[in-house]
Amino acid sequence: MQETTAVERPSQKLKFNITANGAELMLIYLKTALLSLVTFGIYSFWGKIEIAKYLAEGTNMNGGSFGFHATGKEKFLGFLKAIGLFIIFFAALAMIGQVLRSVLSPQIAESITSLILFVSIIAVQPIMAYGSWRFRLSRSSWNNIRFRFTADIKEFTKEYFKGALLSAVTLGIYYPFFMVKLYKMFIDNSYLGNKKFEYNADGNEFFWLMFKGIVLTIITFGIYSFWLNAKITRYQIDHAEIDGNKFSCTINGGDIFLISVGTYLITVFTMGIAFPWAVTWAMKKTFSTISLDAIPSDFDNITNVSDQGASALSDGLSDAAEALDAISGAF
Amino acid sequence: MVFLMLLKHLMLFQGHSNLKLEFGSTTANYFNGLQSSLHKVSLQIGEGFFSVNEMDGTRIKEIEYKNIARIYKVNEGFKIELKTSDPSQPAESFTFQESTFFLHVRKVWLKKGSPIRATFHAIQELPLPKRAAILLSSIVATFVLFYFFMIHLYLIVPIEYDTYLGKKVEKQLNSMFETYDSDTILTSFLDSTTALLHLPSDRFDIDITIINHPIVNAMALPGGKVVISTGLLAQSESPEEIAGIIAHEIAHAQERHSVQQLIRSIGFTFMTAVVIGSVVEGVELFESIELISEITTNLLHLKYSRGFERTADLEAVERLQSAHISVKGIHSFFTRLESQSIDNKDDQKKSEEVSDVDSSSSAKKVNPLAILSTHPATVERMAYLKEFLEKETLEDSKTELIDQELWNQIVLRTKEAEPSKKIWEFWK
Numbered sequence: 167m168q169e170t171t172a173v174e175r176p177s178q179k180l181k182f183n184i185t186a187n188g189a190e191l192m193l194i195y196l197k198t199a200l201l202s203l204v205t206f207g208i209y210s211f212w213g214k215i216e217i218a219k220y221l222a223e224g225t226n227m228n229g230g231s232f233g234f235h236a237t238g239k240e241k242f243l244g245f246l247k248a249i250g251l252f253i254i255f256f257a258a259l260a261m262i263g264q265v266l267r268s269v270l271s272p273q274i275a276e277s278i279t280s281l282i283l284f285v286s287i288i289a290v291q292p293i294m295a296y297g298s299w300r301f302r303l304s305r306s307s308w309n310n311i312r313f314r315f316t317a318d319i320k321e322f323t324k325e326y327f328k329g330a331l332l333s334a335v336t337l338g339i340y341y342p343f344f345m346v347k348l349y350k351m352f353i354d355n356s357y358l359g360n361k362k363f364e365y366n367a368d369g370n371e372f373f374w375l376m377f378k379g380i381v382l383t384i385i386t387f388g389i390y391s392f393w394l395n396a397k398i399t400r401y402q403i404d405h406a407e408i409d410g411n412k413f414s415c416t417i418n419g420g421d422i423f424l425i426s427v428g429t430y431l432i433t434v435f436t437m438g439i440a441f442p443w444a445v446t447w448a449m450k451k452t453f454s455t456i457s458l459d460a461i462p463s464d465f466d467n468i469t470n471v472s473d474q475g476a477s478a479l480s481d482g483l484s485d486a487a488e489a490l491d492a493i494s495g496a497f
Numbered sequence: 498m499v500f501l502m503l504l505k506h507l508m509l510f511q512g513h514s515n516l517k518l519e520f521g522s523t524t525a526n527y528f529n530g531l532q533s534s535l536h537k538v539s540l541q542i543g544e545g546f547f548s549v550n551e552m553d554g555t556r557i558k559e560i561e562y563k564n565i566a567r568i569y570k571v572n573e574g575f576k577i578e579l580k581t582s583d584p585s586q587p588a589e590s591f592t593f594q595e596s597t598f599f600l601h602v603r604k605v606w607l608k609k610g611s612p613i614r615a616t617f618h619a620i621q622e623l624p625l626p627k628r629a630a631i632l633l634s635s636i637v638a639t640f641v642l643f644y645f646f647m648i649h650l651y652l653i654v655p656i657e658y659d660t661y662l663g664k665k666v667e668k669q670l671n672s673m674f675e676t677y678d679s680d681t682i683l684t685s686f687l688d689s690t691t692a693l694l695h696l697p698s699d700r701f702d703i704d705i706t707i708i709n710h711p712i713v714n715a716m717a718l719p720g721g722k723v724v725i726s727t728g729l730l731a732q733s734e735s736p737e738e739i740a741g742i743i744a745h746e747i748a749h750a751q752e753r754h755s756v757q758q759l760i761r762s763i764g765f766t767f768m769t770a771v772v773i774g775s776v777v778e779g780v781e782l783f784e785s786i787e788l789i790s791e792i793t794t795n796l797l798h799l800k801y802s803r804g805f806e807r808t809a810d811l812e813a814v815e816r817l818q819s820a821h822i823s824v825k826g827i828h829s830f831f832t833r834l835e836s837q838s839i840d841n842k843d844d845q846k847k848s849e850e851v852s853d854v855d856s857s858s859s860a861k862k863v864n865p866l867a868i869l870s871t872h873p874a875t876v877e878r879m880a881y882l883k884e885f886l887e888k889e890t891l892e893d894s895k896t897e898l899i900d901q902e903l904w905n906q907i908v909l910r911t912k913e914a915e916p917s918k919k920i921w922e923f924w925k
Contacts (some may be wrong), residue, residue, distance in 0.1 A: 185572055189625055195776040196632040202775035203639050203768060210775035217776065226572055237584050304585055310528045312587050359533060438773075468533035472585045 179414070180461060182453035186224025188443030194220055195442055211245065212238025221445075222306065225453065228461055230309030236301070236478065244482030252486055259283060290483065292326035293319070297480025299352060304476035308358060314473040317355035325351055342376045343369035353406055359468035367405040375401060392426065393419030409462035417455040425451050523595035524552075525577075530587045540591060542601060545609075549591075562606045568599070575599040640768070647764040651757045656700055659756055663720030670708070670724065675916055677707040677727050683907050686899045690740050691747070693820035693896065699751050705743065709916050713834070715742050717749035719756055730911040733830065736898040741817060741827025748812035754805045810878060814885050823894030828882040835879070 198213030215238045222234035259279060266275035300315040307313065329344030346369045353365035379394035396419045403415035425448050432444040462468065521542040526535035527549065538557065541548045549557045566580040566588060574594035581588040593599070607615040620631060679687075687705045695703075701721030711728040718724065723746045725739075733739050749755070817824055899907075 193625070193628055193632060196629070196636060198775050199772040200632060200636050200639060202771050203636070203643070207771050207775065210771070213775050223571065229572070231572055235584055235588070240584055307587065309533065310530075310587060310590065311533050470531050470533070470587050472583075472587065474583065474585045476585055 179457040179459060180228050181457045182225060182227050184225055184446065184450045184453055186221050186446050186449065188440070188446045191217070191220060191442035191446060208242070209238075211242040214238075215241060221449070224446075225449070227308065227458070233307040233310070234305055235307065235312075236305040240478045241481060244478030244480075245485045246482070247479055248482035248486035251483070255286070292323045294480045294483050295326070296322050297477070298484065300473065301476045301478055301480060303356060304473035311359040311468055311470055312472060314357050314471060315352075315355055315476075316357065316473075317351055322351055342373040346372050349402060357471070358408060358462070359470055361409045361462040361468055363406060363408050365406050367401065372401065390419075392423040395419070396422045403456060408458070411459040411462060413456065413458050415456050417452065421451060421455060521598070521601065523593045523598040525591040525593035528587075528590045528592070530581075530589045535592070538591070540593065540598065542598070542605070547602060562602075562609050565602075565606050568603045568606055570599075577602065643764065643768060647761055648757070650760050650764075651753055654756055654760070658719075659701070659753055660720035662755065662759075663718040663722050666718050667706075667722055670718075674708040674710055677709040677911070677914060679707050680907075680910070682899075682903050683707075683730075683910075686736065686903075686907065687743075690736075690743055690822075690898055693822065693898075694740070694744050694747055694816045696751075696816060696819065699747075700753075701750055703747055703750065709914055715746050717746040717755070719750070719753065721750050723747065723750065727911040727914045731908060731914075732833075733908065734833075735826050735829075736904050737823050737826025737894075738830040739826070740820075740822050740898055741813060741824070741830060744813035744816040744822075745809050745827065747816065748809040749805070752805075752808060752812065754809065758802070758805065806878070807881075810882065814882070818885075818893055821893060821896040822898065824882060824885045824889055825894070828879065828886050831879055831882065 194213075194217055198210065198216065201209040202213055215234070215236050218236070219234045222232040225232045259282060262282065263275060263279040266278055270278075296315075296317065296319055300317075303313040303315045305312075325347060329340070329347055332340040333344050346367045349367065350365045353363045356363040375397055376394075379390065379397060382390040383394055396417050399417055399422075400415045403413050406413045429444040429448050432447075433441045523540050525538055525540050527538045528535055537552060539550045539552060539554075541550060543559065546559045546561045548559045551557060560579065564580050565577055567576070567578040569576055571592065574592055575596070575598075577591045577593075579589045603618070607618050620628060623631070691703045691705060703721050703723060705723045705725060707725050707727060707730070710726045711731070712726050713728045713732050715723065715725045715729055723743060725742070725746075729742065730739065813827065814824055817827070
């Protein structure tokens with residue numbers, strides 16, 4: 167007879183519990199630093215995954231741990247593929263430049279190639295954002311159940327460009343509305359197994375929240391920015407839910423100030439040695455303010471749905487772009 | 498007897514799920530990679546595998562140890578994760594609480610795996626302070642090895658690279674300073690002195706350029722170019738002083754100190770970037786590449802280490818002695834520089850006091866002699882130069898470099914020289 171273990175259903179709100187500690191994290195940092203040194207940085211792809219894994223597994227809710235299942239190998243391969251793509255792109259751009267210079271004046275040819283480069287950089291932004299979120303979600307889990315992202319890339323890209331263009335044209339006035347739409351696209355298309363997340367924020371509300379916050383930040387010479395940050399975080403989390411169960415956040419400006427300044431001071435005054443302790447302390451402080459009404463109903467029968475289309479290429483594009491930017495800066 | 502043993506095993510597999518089984522077995526929550534609900538099973542260690550059974554003893558499957566991806570402690574006990582060929586697919590896993598089972602399976606798994614994995618796990622099992630000590634000492638050992646590698650790396654860098662680098666830096670200098678139009682007397686003096694200071698082991702031909710600037714300094718570019726300022730010539734009291742400075746700069750060029758310093762700077766920058774960038778998001782590893790380029794293009798800012806300065810001093814003495822030129826010149830020059838440096842600091846202190854009292858004063862008084870710290874007149878430096886000077890004989894200083902009258906003309910001309918255009922005062 168098959169026996170199953172039912173997931174416990176608490177009567178109170180679910181809170182996060184951080185069991186990761188600074189000492190263990192420090193050892194992972196040291197191991198990563200050592201192996202990265204002897205491999206001229208190549209091991210850093212594996213090292214960063216190990217760090218992310220440790221922090222995810224050190225975070226749990228309702229007794230169930232989170233997990234991060236990406237591998238260093240797929241991150242490294244993603245990076246190599248991205249380098250390859252960039253090389254092909256820049257070779258093609260150089261050829262286009264040559265052709266244009268043969269028929270047009272050098273100044274016009276250069277302007278056209280610069281424009282192609284600029285447009286390409288802008289065009290790839292939403293693709294990278296989409297790909298990165300999809301990959302990270304597909305490799306993350308809670309209680310063994312994987313998250314996933316199911317948005318359609320064409321729809322996503324269309325909405326992204328529409329929002330970005332309107333924000334530019336309205337000199338930033340449309341930006342809060344764009345942010346709400348963007349978060350909605352990310353969250354409404356995110357799942358835990360077959361349980362859906364939802365985001366029900368309102369563009370108008372968010373606009374006035376941002377407007378008042380920015381005015382107060384200017385008046386207080388930036389001091390209010392911590393409180394604005396807290397308000398934005400609370401607003402975003404309070405309007406998210408999974409399977410009808412709401413998230414809530416009680417973080418305030420004082421918490422943000424303490425976390426930001428505290429982490430900075432701890433790191434600076436210990437010359438970086440206490441950085442891992444700063445990280446775990448900041449995690450504990452932040453997650454202690456977030457809770458969930460209840461776990462999704464019928465949780466025992468949530469089906470795991472894997473996302474085979476997710477790849478590390480977007481993350482690789484980001485790493486490769488930084489590498490190539492640095493190399494071009496060198497020349 | 499056999500029947501009784503079988504009966505005993507059957508009775509052990511039946512009954513309540515909370516019953517603690519004998520060593521080599523345990524109950525576990527099994528995640529099959531599909532459904533969130535966990536399936537209660539019993540695990541039994543076998544030869545080369547462990548079996549997964551229903552609570553009534555029915556065998557579900559056998560899992561070879563080589564299919565285990567990870568086995569580790571978790572919040573809720575211990576976990577065995579199986580390998581999956583596709584990271585997008587959730588892996589099957591077993592979560593249990595029996596520590597003896599965990600230790601046994603892990604021991605077998607490590608034994609069957611690679612020695613490297615076994616070593617890492619053995620280290621991971623050590624108490625935290627021991628682990629930290631092993632890691633820290635490994636990092637220190639790696640840095641030491643890296644350092645030895647870096648200080649000798651210049652030996653495999655071709656000589657042509659020094660020449661290439663020197664031309665690059667020369668171009669920068671030419672854009673910042675104007676060349677002094679030296680007359681035939683000065684040119685002849687510099688050529689003959691350079692020839693006298695030549696050693697058979699020299700790698701590069703030396704070429705001396707004079708820049709028209711009141712700053713008191715000289716520098717060696719990679720590849721054999723030596724740059725002297727008119728300020729240095731104007732401040733000198735004898736041709737032996739200039740010969741000593743030239744000998745010192747030739748030593749820097751011939752020993753390839755610029756390239757050695759460059760490799761060390763790049764190496765340390767890279768190591769720091771790797772160590773920090775490998776663990777901290779936002780401090781990108783690749784920024785080190787850009788930093789490396791900045792170091793290369795700002796070679797002029799690189800200061801030689803004390804070790805290089807000492808080597809250059811000792812080799813300069815060797816060159817001077819081989820040419821029978823007195824060491825007195827270089828010694829007196831540094832002695833004078835040091836006393837002027839003290840005066841400079843006193844003047845600056847006085848001018849600071851003046852400006853404190855009279856805040857309407859427009860600018861602080863600044864001594865026109867801005868002496869660079871690339872050539873500090875340290876106590877040690879003067880001590881060992883004095884040692885050589887005390888041992889010097891007449892034979893050692895018999896060479897007359899230039900007629901005193903002609904020398905005075907050179908110095909006077911350089912004192913009167915003024916840059917014709919406003920130039921960014923690089924060395925101030």
